[in-house]
Amino acid sequence: MNSQQKYLQDLKQWLHETSDSPLEEMSDFFTKRLDGYEEHMSVWEKSYRLFAQALPSGCQEILDLGCGTGLELDHIWQKDPDIKVTGVDLCQSMLDKLLEKHSDKHLTTVCQDYFQYDFGYGVWDAVVSFESLHHFLPEGKRELYRKIYHGLKKGGVFLLGDYIACCDEEEELLRSVYLKKRKQSPIPDNHFVHFDIPLTLEHESRLLQDAGFIIKKVRNNPDNATIIIASS
Ligand SMILES: C[S@@+](CC[C@H](N)C(=O)[O-])C[C@H]1O[C@@H](n2cnc3c(N)ncnc32)[C@H](O)[C@@H]1O
Numbered sequence: 513m514n515s516q517q518k519y520l521q522d523l524k525q526w527l528h529e530t531s532d533s534p535l536e537e538m539s540d541f542f543t544k545r546l547d548g549y550e551e552h553m554s555v556w557e558k559s560y561r562l563f564a565q566a567l568p569s570g571c572q573e574i575l576d577l578g579c580g581t582g583l584e585l586d587h588i589w590q591k592d593p594d595i596k597v598t599g600v601d602l603c604q605s606m607l608d609k610l611l612e613k614h615s616d617k618h619l620t621t622v623c624q625d626y627f628q629y630d631f632g633y634g635v636w637d638a639v640v641s642f643e644s645l646h647h648f649l650p651e652g653k654r655e656l657y658r659k660i661y662h663g664l665k666k667g668g669v670f671l672l673g674d675y676i677a678c679c680d681e682e683e684e685l686l687r688s689v690y691l692k693k694r695k696q697s698p699i700p701d702n703h704f705v706h707f708d709i710p711l712t713l714e715h716e717s718r719l720l721q722d723a724g725f726i727i728k729k730v731r732n733n734p735d736n737a738t739i740i741i742a743s744s
Contacts (some may be wrong), residue, residue: 578644631663
């Protein structure tokens with residue numbers, strides 16, 4: 513059995529074991545886990561560093577979608593403490609922690625759904641997002657990627673660090689479990705839930721290209737988050 517087959521086997525086992533676990537509303541999920549959150553995410557330490565390195569130098573104003581407590585921002589500000597950041601997140605308790613950690617920075621937080629937030633036109637040197645967008649179906653991301661494209665200044669970049677499905681089977685499996693769980697869940701359809709539905713690199717890239725982006729670079733190491741640099 514190769515490593516991908518073993519990975520899929522473990523994933524199926526985990527889905528089987530958690531088949532009765534109810535879905536949780538997105539913001540409640542992160543609020544409940546706030547205390548252990550940064551410790552839990554420390555497995556991605558190297559990815560956060562690589563992500564910050566991938567941000568082109570010279571960026572002055574960036575928009576972070578699903579910034580949470582700002583683990584990627586910790587590294588971005590280490591590189592350049594003067595960068596102005598607007599961080600959008602649904603979860604106020606995550607934003608409160610970010611504000612507590614970085615009260616000395618040029619930081620604006622917005623507690624809102626980024627699908628609804630107005631990014632403006634030609635405003636940002638970069639839009640970044642780390643480990644947030646894999647919770648959404650491509651149907652929703654399509655419009656969001658267009659909005660990001662138009663929100664960027666000419667030549668600006670969208671830096672995406674995320675969980676990418678290893679193959680079509682993983683993407684289809686998680687999507688089907690998600691749809692089944694949503695049907696069974698009392699949480700209304702217009703509320704977000706926490707469940708991972710990553711796309712394959714091929715499908716994620718196609719969505720970005722359809723929005724007008726040119727994929728400049730992809731760092732796709734199975735031990736780290738996948739990092740995509742897309743330019744407008
Ligand atoms: C796994 S955390 C990642 C946080 C941060 N980027 C990091 O890597 O530590 C995902 C974050 O995305 C936020 N989020 C999910 N869907 C969102 C949406 N539609 N609008 C705004 N924030 C959202 C969650 O509240 C959560 O803080």
